[in-house]
Amino acid sequence: MDTKKQLDIIKRGTVEVISEKELILKLEKHRPLIVKAGFDPSAPDIHLGHTVLLRKMRHFQDLGHKVVFLIGDFTGMIGDPTGRSEIRKRLTEKEVKQNARTYKKQVFKILDKKKTRVVFNSKWLNSMGLKNALELMAHSTVSQLLAREDFNQRYKSGKNISILEFMYPLLQAYDSVELKADVELGGTDQKFNLLLGREMQRDYGQKEQVVITMPLLVGLDGTQKMSKSYGNHIGIDEVPEEMFGKVMSISDELMLQYYELLTDENLDEIKKLHPMEAKKKLAELIVRRYHGNSRACAARKDFENKFQKRDPFTELASEIKIYKNDTLGNCLVEERVCQSKGEYRRLLEQGGIQVDGKKLEDVEFRPLKGREYNIKTGKKRFLKWIWK
Numbered sequence: 001m002d003t004k005k006q007l008d009i010i011k012r013g014t015v016e017v018i019s020e021k022e023l024i025l026k027l028e029k030h031r032p033l034i035v036k037a038g039f040d041p042s043a044p045d046i047h048l049g050h051t052v053l054l055r056k057m058r059h060f061q062d063l064g065h066k067v068v069f070l071i072g073d074f075t076g077m078i079g080d081p082t083g084r085s086e087i088r089k090r091l092t093e094k095e096v097k098q099n100a101r102t103y104k105k106q107v108f109k110i111l112d113k114k115k116t117r118v119v120f121n122s123k124w125l126n127s128m129g130l131k132n133a134l135e136l137m138a139h140s141t142v143s144q145l146l147a148r149e150d151f152n153q154r155y156k157s158g159k160n161i162s163i164l165e166f167m168y169p170l171l172q173a174y175d176s177v178e179l180k181a182d183v184e185l186g187g188t189d190q191k192f193n194l195l196l197g198r199e200m201q202r203d204y205g206q207k208e209q210v211v212i213t214m215p216l217l218v219g220l221d222g223t224q225k226m227s228k229s230y231g232n233h234i235g236i237d238e239v240p241e242e243m244f245g246k247v248m249s250i251s252d253e254l255m256l257q258y259y260e261l262l263t264d265e266n267l268d269e270i271k272k273l274h275p276m277e278a279k280k281k282l283a284e285l286i287v288r289r290y291h292g293n294s295r296a297c298a299a300r301k302d303f304e305n306k307f308q309k310r311d312p313f314t315e316l317a318s319e320i321k322i323y324k325n326d327t328l329g330n331c332l333v334e335e336r337v338c339q340s341k342g343e344y345r346r347l348l349e350q351g352g353i354q355v356d357g358k359k360l361e362d363v364e365f366r367p368l369k370g371r372e373y374n375i376k377t378g379k380k381r382f383l384k385w386i387w388k
Contacts, residue, residue: 003027006063010212013056013261015188018195018211026182026210033182035060036068036209038121038175040076041099046106047233048286049217049226052261053185054110056214060183061115068179069107071100074122078168106236109290124178125171136170139203140196145169148192169193173200181209188213189225217261222251240291244299247283248307252356255279262286274372275356280304325387328355328365328375337377353377 006027007020017023026033037053039046046054057067076096104118128136145166146152154161169192176184176197186194191213198208216225219232226233234246250258252275259270259278263285270278280300288296326334329344338344345363347353353360354376367373367387375383 001063009059009063010056012059013052013214015213015215016191016211018198018213022208023183023210023212033060033065034068034180035065035183035185036070036176036179036181037185038070038072038075038172039103040072041096041103045228045235045237046103047226047228047235048258048262049219049233051110051236052214052217053187054107055262056185056212058110058112061112065183066117067111067115068117068119068181069111070175070179071103071118071120072172072175073097073100073120074125075168075171076100078164078171109236119179121171121175121178125174133167136174137167139173139200140170142166169196170200173197176209177201177204177206180206182207183210183212185212185214187216187225189216215257215261218254218257220246220249222254234286236290240287240295240299241302243290244283244287244296244303247286248279248303250279252279255282258282258286272370276374325366325369328353328360328367329363331385332377337381337383347377352379 003024007024010023011017011020035057037057039050039053057069061067073096076099077093100120107118108116146155148169151161151165172193173196175181177200181197181201184194184197191211194209194211194213198211201208218224219226219230220234221230221232224230224232228235234243238246247258255275255278256267256270259265259267259282263282265285270281273281280303283303284296284300287299291299329338329341329348332338332344333341338347344353348360348363351359354374355365356374367385369387372384372386375385377383
C-alpha cells in the first residue's frame with residue numbers, strides 16, 4: 001500500500017503524531033516498522049479502554065508492520081504514576097505475573113497472534129544492575145520530571161512523590177531503546193513518557209521513535225477515563241448480557257465516542273439512527289467482537305425482553321408524522337397536545353416536557369428533519385414523532 005493510504009489508516013482516530021513528517025519518511029523506506037505499545041498488568045483483565053490502542057496496533061499489523069505487545073511486568077511492580085494524585089499501592093511479583101498471564105491470553109481477541117511479538121520488560125530490566133540504573137538516571141533531571149503535570153501538582157500541594165516513581169518514565173523510555181522501536185503508541189496521558197523515549201533513543205545513538213497518541217476512552221461514569229480501579233470499565237471477557245447492558249447504560253454523547261474509537265462504522269450514518277437503535281447496534285457490535293454473532297444476538301434479545309417492553313414509548317406512544325419543519329411548541333399546539341402556546345410554555349418551565357429522556361429547556365426547540373423523537377408531556381402522555 002502506498003504511503004498516503006497507510007497514513008490515512010494510521011491517523012484515523014488519533015490525537016497527535018509526533019512527527020507526521022518523520023512517520024512519512026519511515027513509511028517511504030518500505031520496510032516493516034517496529035511498533036511498540038506497553039501495558040502494565042495492574043489489573044487482571046483487559047477492558048475496552050485498552051482496546052483503543054490494541055485496535056490501532058491491529059491496523060499496523062494489517063499494513064504489514066511488526067507489532068510488539070510489551071507487558072510491563074517489571075514496571076508494573078512500581079506502578080505508573082501518570083494521572084495519580086498520590087503514591088499508588090505497589091503490586092507483588094505474584095500479582096503481576098498472574099495478571100500478565102491473563103493479558104497474554106486476552107490480547108489475541110484483537111491482535112493477530114501469528115504477527116504479534118509478546119515481550120516482558122523484566123527480560124532486560126531484571127538484569128540491569130545498579131551501575132546501569134545510575135547511568136539511566138543520568139539521562140534526565142528532577143526539574144524535567146517535575147515539569148510533568150501530575151508530579152508538579154503533587155509537589156505544589158505537598159504530597160509525597162517517591163524516587164521510585166521518578167524511575168518509572170525512565171524505565172518505560174529505556175524499553176524503546178531495547179526494542180529499537182520505530183513507533184510507540186500510547187494514550188494522551190502518556191505523552192510525557194513517550195517523548196522521553198525519543199530522547200532516550202537519541203542519547204543511545206538510535207533514530208527517534210515516532211510518537212502516536214490516542215484518545216482516552218471515557219468510562220461508564222461519563223467523566224473519568226475507563227479504569228478498573230475507578231469501577232467504570234467494561235471487561236472484554238465479561239459475559240455477553242452484562243457487556244451489552246453496560247454499553248446500553250452510557251450517554252448518547254459518549255456513545256459516539258465509543259463508535260469512533262471501538263468500531264469502524266461510518267459516524268455520519270450512525271447519526272441518522274434513533275439514539276436507542278444506535279446504542280443497541282453499538283452494544284451488539286461490541287459483544288459480537290468478543291463473543292461471536294450468536295451470543296451477541298442473544299444478548300440483544302435478552303436486553304429487549306427484560307427492559308424495552310417496560311419502555312412506555314414502545315407500548316404507549318402514539319406515532320404522529322409531521323410533514324413540515326416547525327418548532328416543537330407549534331406542533332404540540334397544532335396537534336392539541338397543548339391547548340395553547342401559553343400552556344406549552346408553562347409546561348416547559350415546570351419541567352413537564354421531555355425529549356428523548358431529557359427535560360426540554362429551549363422554548364424554540366426545532367427538531368431535526370428525518371429524526372424520530374420520544375416526547376413525554378405531563379406525567380402520562382407519550383409520543384413518538386417523526387419530523388419530515
